[in-house]
Structures are given as C-alpha cells and as structure tokens.
Amino acid sequence: MNLSVGPLDLAVIAVYMAAIVGIGCYAGFVRRRGGGEGSHYFLAGNSLTWPVIGLAMFAANISTVHLVSLAEAAYKYGLVFGNFEWMAGFTLVLLSLFFAPLYLRSRVPTLPDFLERRYNRACRDILAVVSVFSAIVIHIGIALYTAAWVLRGILGMAPGATVLGIDALIFFIVALGVLTGIYTLLGGLLAVVWTESIQTVLLLIGAVVITAAAWLKIGGWEALAATLASHPHPLAAPDIPHSTANFLNMARDSSDLSGQPWLSVLLGYPVLGIWYWCADQTIVQRVLAAKDERHARLGPLFCAFIKILPVFIFVLPGVICVALVQQGAFGGDAPANAADTYTFLITRLLPAGLKGLVTAAMLAAAMQTCSAALNSTATLFAYDIYRRWRPQSTDHQLVLTGKIATGVATVLAILWSPLFSHYSTIFEGLNRLVSYVAPPITAVFLFGVFSKKASGRGAHITMKYGALLGAFLFILDFFHKSFTLWLSSAGLDTAAALFHAAASFIVKDFMLTAFYMLLVCCAVMWAASRAFPEPLKEEARALVWTDWREPLRGEAHGRGLGNYRILSAVVVATFIALYLYFR
Secondary structure, eight states, X not given: OOXXXXXXXXXXXXXXXXXXXXXXXXXXXXXXXXXXXXHHHHHGGGOBOHHHHHHHHHXXXXXXXXXXXXXXXXXXXXXXXXXXXXXXXXXXXXXIIIIHHHHHHHTOSSHHHHHHHHSOHHHHHHHHHHHHHHIIIIIIIHHHHHHHHHHHHHTTOOTTOEETTEEHHHXXXXXXXXXXXXXXXXXXXXXXXXXXXXXXXXXXXXXXXXXXXXXXXXXXXXXXXXXXXXXXXXXXOTTSOSBOTTTTOSOOOTTOTTSOOHHHHHHHHHHHHIIIIISOXXXXXXXXXXXXXHHHHHHHHHHHHHTTHHIIIXXXXXXXXXXXXXXXXXXXXXXXXXXXXXXXXXXXXXXXXHHHHHHHHHHHHHHHHHHHHXXXXXXXXXXXXXXXXOTTXXXXXXXXXXXXXXXXXXXXXXXHGGGGGGSSSHHHHHHXXXXXXXXXXXXXXXXXXXXXXXXXXHHHHHHHHHHHHHHHHHHHHHHHHHHHHHHHHTTOHHHHHHHHHHHHHHHSSHHHHHHHHHHHHHHHHHHHHHHSOOOOOGGGGGGSOSSTTHHHHSOOOSSGXXXXXXXXXXXXXXXXXXXXXXX
C-alpha cells in the first residue's frame, strides 16, 4: 500500500520538528535565568497551575500508540478498547481526592522519596528501579517504536527499506529519540510542559480533523450504526468477529473475541490505573510540581474531562473506517491489515498539507511521551539513586547527573524499542507489561495512604516478591510460545501441550491476571505487616488518612466547579452517564 506524502506535507513536518526542538531549548534558557537550579530543572520551580497540570498529564499519557493502536483495535473489535480511556477518569478522581494532597504535604520531588518517608529506604530503592524501568521500557520504548513505524508507513516505505544504509524503522527510532532527548536534556521539566502544551493542542487538532473527515464521509451516527449492523467484517481471520453489529458497545461478555469482557475491565483496570495515574513518576511528576494543593487537586480532574475525548477522536475513527470499507467508499480499497487503519484514513481522506499536519500530530504524541518519561527518569536517577550515594550533592551536580541519565535512557530506549514487534498489537504489549508491573506498587500505595498499620517491612516484602512474580509472569508471557516450540522439537509433545495450556491460562486475560496478582500482593502486605509490626513514624503521620472520608470533609478551596469535591462528583457522574449510553 502506497502511503506517500507530498512536498508540502514534508515541509509541515520539518517545520514542526524544528519549532518544537527550538522551544524546548529556549525553555532551558528561561529556566537558567530563574535560579533554583535543581527545583526548576526537575519540578519547574513548583509553579504549575491546574490547566497546565491537566494538559501535561494528558500529553504524557497520550502517545502515537493511542492514535495507531486504538484505531487498530477499533478496526478489529469496535469501541471496547476505549475502556482504557474512560476508566482512567475514575482513577484520576482517586488521585485528586486521596493521593495528591498527601504528595503535596510531603513536598517530595519523587514518589520513591514519598515511599521512604511513609515506609523505609528499601521501598524507595525498589520503586526507583521499577519506575526507571517503566519509564524507559513502557513509556519511551513503545512511543519511539510506534512513531517510527507510522512514519515509515506515511512515507511509503516497505518493511526492510533503508535510509542512509540503515533500516528505516531503526533510523526513525534513533532520529526521534535523539531530537526529543536534546530539548529534554537542555530544558528539564519546564521544556517538557511547554512543549507538551503545544503538542497536545496540535495532537487534538489533528485527531479532530481526521475524525471529522471520516464522520462526514460516513454520513453521521445513524448511517454508521446501520452499516455496521448489516455488513460482515471486511477482514476474515480467526481472531476477528464476523459481525460488527456490537461495535458501538463498550461492555462485552466473556465470549467476545476482543478479550476484554466487562468483568475483566471492571476488576483489572483499577489495578493498572491506580499505579499508572496515582503512583507512576512519569505521570504524577506534574502534580508534584503544582503551585499548591488546590492546583494539585484540580489538575487531575481537568485531565479526567479531557480523557472523554480519546474514545471519539482516537477509537471511533477505526470503527468508522470499518463502515466506510463496508460501504465501498474507497473503491474497494481497504487497510492491508488493521495496523494500517490510521495511516489509511490519513492518506485517503485528507488533502495535501493536512496530511503533514496530522503526521506532525502523531510525532507530537510520541515526542511528548518520550520527553515526559526522560525527565522523570532524570529526576528519579538524580534524587533516588545518585544522591543516595552522594547525599551532599549540590543542585548543579544533581542536574548534571540528571542530564547524563537522560542521555543514557534515550540510548537504552532506542535499543529496546524494536522488541515490541513481538506482540500482535503494540497496545496489547503496552498493557501486558503494565499488568505485571502495577499490582505490588498499587497494593503498597493503597495500604500506605489508608492504613496506619501497614509496616515498612511488610511493604518491602510485598514489593520485592511482587516484582519477582511480575518478572516471572512477563518472561512466561514473552517466551511461552518459543518454549512450547522447543519442547515440541525435542519430541516432548505431551509436555509441550501441558505447558502451553497452563501458560495460556495464566497469561491469556492479562487484566484478570493483574487483579489476581493484586489480591496476592494485598494478602502478603496484610500478613507481613502483622508478622512484622512497626509503629508509625512521626514524619509519616501526615501521609496517612486517619479516615477515608477525611479528604471529603476538609476545606475545599473553591466554589462551584472550583470546589474539587463538586468537580469530582461531576467527573464520576459524567463517566457513568457515558457508560450507560454506550453499554
């Protein structure tokens, strides 16, 4: 399939790249003039207000993975994968009500630092390592791989094509990684939030443009629903449903081929979401940099409202593409495979210039995720690893260390990125990784903020053995097919069949696997805290709620929608209403 773009589109992309790198570097100049080197580099001088926090959190979350893989999943299964967007609204309310005020009270630069104050140093060390791993592998690696894959497709390059003698995919991964690393290294968090704000606007404009073009071509909601209900799916494959009649429904039963039944989503997503939105440094760093508690609470709620949009501008285009192909709107043409859905729409629906704009938006999505994760990696390494061994480090030394960590993280992410070709879809790979990382951290944070009896020894045991369990499940998931083939080639067919059945049962539904892992981690945390009880440290007393209703009773600092309690209720009611409509 030829997905080439013209000179005008290439010019738009080039101008965008130059502008973003320039703005990021200029932010470094502004930061240096502001003084307070360490706090300004890592936390933007604790100056962020709620609109910037909300936009920056959304931008750090949204990547090219969302534009490409959500459209791909929607082309295969409909709106069901939009659950990953709307369920986030509920966990953002938890961040606003219960976690953010405790983070602001402690005034910590990193979440591992928070765990040390609540529990002990050992917990901080484990979370620092896990957080650096997740930033490099989950955030940066996936974003670079997806952006490079899309750029190769947009430029009409077939798999195996080369640029300057280098495989095109590897070349684009390196180029995007280096450009993002440059302005993140020079500008720190201020460069990240400045560029994120710009990139988010561009991303939303590009996504709205492609959605509007597809919407106008299909003829509206009734025409979309009628087409889906009366035609078979254009792709014929064992993992693709024949009927598309339920493609506009979010809740599915256990027989649905998407592998996302409503019970798995209901039980599994909170495990992933609490870690991702409430305890992951890459996302929460914007809250840690808030001007005050009011802005720290309102920022996540603003982000929650923005999270309504992805279902309509990232997921829905994939569903519309199915209906357009069913109508024969492209003269019999269709995506060669589901992964080409978004690029197929861009090249078939948009005129010259707009193709370049939307492509720039896709690059923006990848670069903003990478820059956010690179800055959080620098912060984690400087504060939680380097300063551990050199406690008398100056701000200048911490910033220099952070910059070195940014460069190293960029290189590691570039090397790791191509391994995501292992998964059937990138979005699946992303969430499978998260499901093995999240449960022990979610358990420790929940116990930490809601239970005074949770001990540091119990948290350390939970995190250590939970991480080992997650690593085992990840290895089992990644290599079980290869190991099954090895057993078969060795003539051990019975052993191969038994192993494959057991491994498939364990890792098939990764959402339920995450939920069961959480139950195990909570049981370990409860038992270990009682086996090794510890008195609550004096510095930790302000970091635990004496009653879960306490944050609902305190001073709200605002009126109307400026009152975080009222706004939280509006957010919850809005998402419940959306689910009732799209059930």
